[in-house]
Every structure is written in C-alpha cells, then in structure tokens.
Amino acid sequence: MEKAENISIKIPEELKQCIAFHGHLCPGLVYGYLVSQQAINILNLKRSKDEEVVAVCENDSCAVDALQVLLGATRGKGNLIINNYGKNAYTIFSRSTKRAYRFSRKQYYLYNGKHDQEFARLEAAVSSGTATKQQQKRQKLLKASDLLSKPFDKVFSTEEVEFSMPPYAPLARSEACSTCGEMTMSTKMVSAENGKLVCIPCSEKDQ
Numbered sequence: 001m002e003k004a005e006n007i008s009i010k011i012p013e014e015l016k017q018c019i020a021f022h023g024h025l026c027p028g029l030v031y032g033y034l035v036s037q038q039a040i041n042i043l044n045l046k047r048s049k050d051e052e053v054v055a056v057c058e059n060d061s062c063a064v065d066a067l068q069v070l071l072g073a074t075r076g077k078g079n080l081i082i083n084n085y086g087k088n089a090y091t092i093f094s095r096s097t098k099r100a101y102r103f104s105r106k107q108y109y110l111y112n113g114k115h116d117q118e119f120a121r122l123e124a125a126v127s128s129g130t131a132t133k134q135q136q137k138r139q140k141l142l143k144a145s146d147l148l149s150k151p152f153d154k155v156f157s158t159e160e161v162e163f164s165m166p167p168y169a170p171l172a173r174s175e176a177c178s179t180c181g182e183m184t185m186s187t188k189m190v191s192a193e194n195g196k197l198v199c200i201p202c203s204e205k206d207q
Contacts, residue, residue: 009145014070022065027109027143031088031155032066035103038152039071039092042101048072051079052095054166058087078169091161098163103156113146177202 011019015033019025039045045053048071055073057064060082067073067090073080088105111119122139125131131139147155174183178196189197 009141009148011148015066015148018066018069021069022062025144026062026140027147028062029066030144030147031061031105032063032090033070034147034152034155035063035090035092036066036070038103038156038158039090039101042158043092043094043097043099045071045092045094048077048079051077051168054079054081054093054095056081056083056091056093056166058083058085058089060084061088063088063090081166093163093165095165098165100161100163100165102159102161104159105155106157109143111143111146113142113149115142118142119146179205 009025011025012033014037015025015030018029018033022029047053053071053073055067055071057067057080064080064082068080071092075082089102090104091100091102093100111123113119119139119142122131122135122142125135126139152158170187172185172187175186175189175197176182177184177189177199178192178194179198179202182199184199186197189199190203192198192203
C-alpha cells in the first residue's frame with residue numbers, strides 16, 4: 001500500500017473553535033462553517049447572545065454544530081430550528097435588519113484537489129462500507145481540505161428569501177404533573193380524563 005502524502009491545512013481560527021466544540025474536523029462541519037461565515041458577511045452579523053439571529057437547518061448533520069458556535073444559534077435559546085428534511089440547506093434570519101438568506105448546496109460533491117486518484121479509492125471504500133477507520137479519517141481530511149479551498153458559490157447557492165421571522169421561544173411556568181409529580185412546562189401538559197394536568201409520558205401510559 002502506498003504511503004499517504006501528508007496534507008497541510010491552514011485552519012482559520014473560527015473553524016478551530018468549531019472543531020473544539022464538535023470534537024473533530026469533518027466535511028459536514030466545514031459546510032456549516034462556510035455557511036456561517038457567508039451569513040455573517042452578508043447580514044453583518046455578530047454572534048447571537050439571545051435570539052437576534054435565527055438559523056433554520058434542513059438537516060441534523062455535523063454542520064449544525066458550526067452554526068451553534070459561530071452564529072450563537074442553539075436549541076436551548078430557541079433560535080436554532082431543525083426541520084430534518086435531509087437537505088444540505090440553511091436559512092439564516094437577522095431580526096435587527098429583518099432580512100433572511102437561504103443557502104443550499106448546489107450539486108453532488110466532486111473532489112477537485114491534487115489527490116484525486118487517492119480520494120476516488122477512498123470514496124469507493126467508504127461507499128462500499130469496507131474502509132478502515134484510518135481510511136475514513138483520511139477521506140474526511142481530503143474532502144474538508146478541498147471544501148476550504150473552493151469559492152463559496154461553487155459549493156452553495158445563495159438566495160435572499162422573504163422575511164418571515166419565527167416567533168421568540170415561548171416561556172411558561174412549570175406545574176407538577178398530577179400523576180408522577182414531576183415539574184413540567186405547563187404548555188406541554190395535557191388534560192387527563194379526570195380533568196387534571198399530566199405530563200406527556202404519563203398521558204401515554206394511560207392509553
């Protein structure tokens with residue numbers, strides 16, 4: 001087996017932050033990094049401390065972690081919405097400017113680096129399920145490096161979309177479930193046959 005040539009990648013500081021959060025470098029994380037940086041530039045965004053920025057992701061891939069780090073969009077704050085359609089597409093809203101852009105991956109990925117023959121072999125091994133962990137890691141490294149070298153508009157299409165801002169994350173007091181006694185967000189509770197409020201798991205046990 002031929003020895004793999006070392007690859008030197010210049011990793012931007014912002015991407016390093018994403019890697020530290022996510023745990024490793026991979027193509028999915030790079031997709032999210034690219035989208036985040038483009039949204040920041042177009043919409044003149046700063047990292048969202050509250051819900052100033054809203055991200056709607058049409059997948060639940062590694063890319064989502066980059067949006068959390070760079071845009072400050074999180075499930076806990078309610079400004080990260082995941083509609084898992086399996087699409088590599090993301091809509092970023094700015095509440096202050098009332099503008100929104102949707103970024104969608106253009107086409108099937110094509111490697112365009114100098115290691116094209118090696119990548120083709122690795123891709124075939126990954127696709128067939130025969131790749132070793134080392135081969136999987138190498139394939140991800142080659143792809144991530146290639147993605148970072150491409151102009152954004154070669155990877156994603158950019159479209160300004162109609163502004164339709166999602167509502168702020170709802171707040172509601174907690175109530176004790178009448179069955180298990182655990183504190184539950186009142187708006188997530190349901191009425192039992194006796195008219196008392198119960199949590200969803202308890203309501204399902206009675207069915």
